Amino acid sequence: MKKLCKCEKKAAPARSPGKVAAGILGKLALFGLGAFLVTFTIYMFNLENKLIYYVIRPFLNKHYDAQKRDRRIV
Amino acid sequence: MKNPITAFIDRKLQKFDPLWQSEHGTGGLRSRYYDKTGIAKYREWRGVHDTMLDYASWLKNLASMGVMVASAPLPVLKGIWEYRWMGSYLGTFAFIDRLFEGYRGPELKIAHMNMHAIVQSLTKKIALVLSNDRRLGGGPLTDNMVPMDEVLPPLFMCGFPNLIPIPLQTLPEFIICDIDQQLQPFYIDVAESFGLAADVCSRCSAETGVAFNDDFPLIGRAMLSTNMPCNASEATSMFQRRRVGLPDFPVTLAMIHNEPGAHPYSTQMLRDAIAFIEKEYGEKYDWDALFARAKQMNEQNTIELEKWDIFKTKYSALSGIAETLYRLYSWASVNGQEDYFTKNDRKVIKIMRRCYEKRHEPFGGRTRHRAFLWGPSAVYYTDFPTWTQNCWGITIVLNMDSTMGHNMIDTEDPEQAIKDLAEFSEKGVMRHHAVGGWDNVNAVWDWAKSFNCDMVLMNDNVACKGMNGVHAMMEEQARDLGFHFIFIEHDLEDCRTISRRDMRNNVNSYMSVVLGEEPLDPTLVDFDDSEAW
Numbered sequence: 001m002k003k004l005c006k007c008e009k010k011a012a013p014a015r016s017p018g019k020v021a022a023g024i025l026g027k028l029a030l031f032g033l034g035a036f037l038v039t040f041t042i043y044m045f046n047l048e049n050k051l052i053y054y055v056i057r058p059f060l061n062k063h064y065d066a067q068k069r070d071r072r073i074v
Numbered sequence: 075m076k077n078p079i080t081a082f083i084d085r086k087l088q089k090f091d092p093l094w095q096s097e098h099g100t101g102g103l104r105s106r107y108y109d110k111t112g113i114a115k116y117r118e119w120r121g122v123h124d125t126m127l128d129y130a131s132w133l134k135n136l137a138s139m140g141v142m143v144a145s146a147p148l149p150v151l152k153g154i155w156e157y158r159w160m161g162s163y164l165g166t167f168a169f170i171d172r173l174f175e176g177y178r179g180p181e182l183k184i185a186h187m188n189m190h191a192i193v194q195s196l197t198k199k200i201a202l203v204l205s206n207d208r209r210l211g212g213g214p215l216t217d218n219m220v221p222m223d224e225v226l227p228p229l230f231m232c233g234f235p236n237l238i239p240i241p242l243q244t245l246p247e248f249i250i251c252d253i254d255q256q257l258q259p260f261y262i263d264v265a266e267s268f269g270l271a272a273d274v275c276s277r278c279s280a281e282t283g284v285a286f287n288d289d290f291p292l293i294g295r296a297m298l299s300t301n302m303p304c305n306a307s308e309a310t311s312m313f314q315r316r317r318v319g320l321p322d323f324p325v326t327l328a329m330i331h332n333e334p335g336a337h338p339y340s341t342q343m344l345r346d347a348i349a350f351i352e353k354e355y356g357e358k359y360d361w362d363a364l365f366a367r368a369k370q371m372n373e374q375n376t377i378e379l380e381k382w383d384i385f386k387t388k389y390s391a392l393s394g395i396a397e398t399l400y401r402l403y404s405w406a407s408v409n410g411q412e413d414y415f416t417k418n419d420r421k422v423i424k425i426m427r428r429c430y431e432k433r434h435e436p437f438g439g440r441t442r443h444r445a446f447l448w449g450p451s452a453v454y455y456t457d458f459p460t461w462t463q464n465c466w467g468i469t470i471v472l473n474m475d476s477t478m479g480h481n482m483i484d485t486e487d488p489e490q491a492i493k494d495l496a497e498f499s500e501k502g503v504m505r506h507h508a509v510g511g512w513d514n515v516n517a518v519w520d521w522a523k524s525f526n527c528d529m530v531l532m533n534d535n536v537a538c539k540g541m542n543g544v545h546a547m548m549e550e551q552a553r554d555l556g557f558h559f560i561f562i563e564h565d566l567e568d569c570r571t572i573s574r575r576d577m578r579n580n581v582n583s584y585m586s587v588v589l590g591e592e593p594l595d596p597t598l599v600d601f602d603d604s605e606a607w
Contacts, residue, residue: 039129039133040129043117043129043132043133044116044117044129045115045116045117046113046114046115046116046117046171048167049113049114049165049167049168049171050113052164052165052167052168053111053113053165053168053607054113056164057161057164057165060154060161060164061161063155064158064161067158069287069288069289070288071264071286071287071288072286072317073268073286073313073316073317074316074317
């Protein structure tokens with residue numbers, strides 16, 4: 001009898017559609033939970049506002065102050 | 075009925091709720107802020123249900139901003155890089171947090187529904203304007219846009235379905251001052267650096283500064299300016315039309331419009347404005363297109379009048395800034411053009427009816443005074459009504475700006491429709507009350523009485539020459555009629571002259587010295603937010 005080479009894998013038994021759906025739903029739920037944890041942490045600890053106030057706006061303000069504008073009345 | 079699990083969690087975590095803290099002397103709404111900056115260490119814990127509602131609303135607003143960037147990634151990025159005022163829009167999340175501090179239950183739900191209507195509309199408008207701004211490369215709709223003065227209600231322009239009216243000053247000057255108090259002083263300084271007087275209305279000064287600094291988006295083929303009878307307003311209209319350099323039609327509506335003779339003049343003015351747009355843009359006015367949008371505006375105004383009936387009771391789930399800001403934006407900027415606002419109004423009135431039927435008292439029944447807010451409010455302190463509620467239990471029942479044009483527009487006869495539009499437009503933002511003659515200013519007492527208010531908060535724009543003239547008369551009448559009356563001094567868009575803290579102290583002094591009351595939340599009485607957006 002021919003031995004299976006180590007590199008050859010046994011064909012996985014076909015999964016029932018219910019199991020496939022459950023797997024997808026499980027992954028979606030896991031993704032949803034992860035997204036919730038990340039966004040809720042940002043929300044609760046006000047991280048986006050801290051980033052904007054302490055990092056992004058000072059950087060932008062420096063840029064705006066260095067801008068050359070066409071400043072005139074008419 | 076409350077879910078037993080969330081009720082259990084709420085009981086366990088209630089010590090983190092700032093309203094509970096203020097009642098138990100362990101803190102309050104101001105405890106979670108870093109000094110001066112207005113940046114909170116963490117967001118407000120409002121109990122499971124309301125915190126999740128606030129979080130979901132935050133996500134919805136975030137999604138709207140994501141859609142804005144995704145719909146026009148390059149123009150939006152270019153816009154942030156090009157325009158100082160675009161950078162200020164990054165403060166929107168902190169702005170919304172400030173507005174609805176201390177809100178719970180249906181008050182919070184309605185407030186977020188109204189706010190999201192504004193966010194979804196404003197983000198679309200920003201993407202649209204930047205995508206078609208000639209300065210950033212232009213777009214397919216650049217020539218179809220009609221820049222117009224923001225105090226001119228754009229409803230009559232709906233008769234041009236192929237054109238897009240854009241209130242020119244709203245994005246770089248007005249709305250953004252609500253979000254960031256630090257922005258307009260820059261533009262005011264630009265205007266004054268050219269030798270312009272420093273004692274004029276700061277709103278006009280800021281608009282002028284935006285024009286001088288070349289910070290208006292470049293859109294359209296011709297513009298509609300308008301009149302407001304004060305020296306600064308006339309000046310800024312002239313400066314803007316010269317600098318923008320497009321063919322211009324000044325839509326000078328009648329100011330003293332209570333007299334019957336004024337309406338034919340304003341009606342003819344609208345006809346002339348329509349003729350000007352037809353000529354400049356090569357478009358024919360379509361009355362059916364106008365009627366379609368006027369029906370939306372009529373429905374919104376019908377709902378608004380029903381809201382007013384509920385405002386007169388103590389069972390209104392909508393009050394304060396959730397009412398004021400929404401009405402201001404939906405009337406002055408949207409003005410019947412977006413179905414979203416009609417749908418939102420239908421949902422909000424349903425909640426308000428339900429709350430009224432259940433005799434729901436907003437803000438946990440902590441309201442002590444019902445106030446009518448009169449006069450143009452400080453744009454740099456939009457959350458002032460939230461503060462008065464949370465600190466002293468003064469609920470702002472209605473704001474002067476919310477009483478703008480609420481007459482119905484005829485939707486069948488063009489002759490009647492244009493007359494109705496003239497009357498509607500005469501009662502525009504500030505036009506009707508602040509500069510529309512003594513009777514309209516003095517109407518505050520009838521409004522306050524009709525809405526069962528015991529207090530009038532009178533916004534006192536220190537640079538408004540017209541309103542300065544009525545100071546003593548208003549005080550005398552308040553005394554005669556028995557209203558609690560507080561002048562709230564402010565400088566409209568310049569937070570350096572009179573700070574938010576100074577404005578709060580006007581109320582603090584009256585409430586503690588004259589009325590001898592104790593604050594609901596002592597952490598809110600005196601604090602420094604001078605470096606906040």
